[in-house]
Amino acid sequence: DAKTTQPTSMDCAEGRAANLPCNHSTISGNEYVYWYRQIHSQGPQYIIHGLKNNETNEMASLIITEDRKSSTLILPHATLRDTAVYYCIVSIFQGAQKLVFGQGTRLTINP
Amino acid sequence: DAGVTQSPTHLIKTRGQQVTLRCSPKSGHDTVSWYQQALGQGPQFIFQYYEEEERQRGNFPDRFSGHQFPNYSSELNVNALLLGDSALYLCASSLVDRSGNTIYFGEGSWLTVV
Numbered sequence: 001d002a003k004t005t006q007p008t009s010m011d012c013a014e015g016r017a018a019n020l021p022c023n024h025s026t027i028s029g030n031e032y033v034y035w036y037r038q039i040h041s042q043g044p045q046y047i048i049h050g051l052k053n054n055e056t057n058e059m060a061s062l063i064i065t066e067d068r069k070s071s072t073l074i075l076p077h078a079t080l081r082d083t084a085v086y087y088c089i090v091s092i093f094q095g096a097q098k099l100v101f102g103q104g105t106r107l108t109i110n111p
Numbered sequence: 112d113a114g115v116t117q118s119p120t121h122l123i124k125t126r127g128q129q130v131t132l133r134c135s136p137k138s139g140h141d142t143v144s145w146y147q148q149a150l151g152q153g154p155q156f157i158f159q160y161y162e163e164e165e166r167q168r169g170n171f172p173d174r175f176s177g178h179q180f181p182n183y184s185s186e187l188n189v190n191a192l193l194l195g196d197s198a199l200y201l202c203a204s205s206l207v208d209r210s211g212n213t214i215y216f217g218e219g220s221w222l223t224v225v
Contacts, residue, residue, distance in 0.1 A: 034214075036216075041199075041221075042218055042219075043113070043115075043201050043216035043217050043218045043219045044154065044201070044216045045113070045216070046113070046213055046214065046215055046216075049213065087153060097205065097207075097212070097214065098144060098156040098159060098167060098169070099146075099154075099156065099203075099214060100156070101153030101154045101155070102153055103152075103153055104153060
């Protein structure tokens, strides 16, 4: 079973920041938080990952709470092309790392 | 473009037949994992290959088998196809000896079993 809880769906206006929450209250000390998104009929696209520090790249920012029990993915200026299902995943590196996907959050960006 | 290549992109098979799907990992990656994604669901881990051996397996029957070649490319084979095997099959590649490494997915192979 997935170790994360995400809202089923969210809406955001184009040009605004999209903030996607994720709860992972049972996360272990050596588990990373990964975010992927999947646009209809395409393979999952890697967005960002982090262990305990906040992370930022060209796509998004990842804010992890100090207790690591939750995180927020921030898309700073959402566009229509950001409409997708967003998956929050926690995963340990164990040599044979696998990702356990939940249902994700269906994010719709509205014009 | 994640650099992971899968083929074919779409195929239709009949119940009872066998299918082979192929994957070339991102350049420099040595580990290939396969996932099955049914319509409306998140991807489910099938198995992973490293150094031409299956390292870990999800909850899938023996009808699902795989292979990894010396150049790190991989095949997924499914025997005795069932209607329920209709899904998007995803290949993911990574580097095994990297903590917190990034896993990249291909665009998938759509399998329809009729």
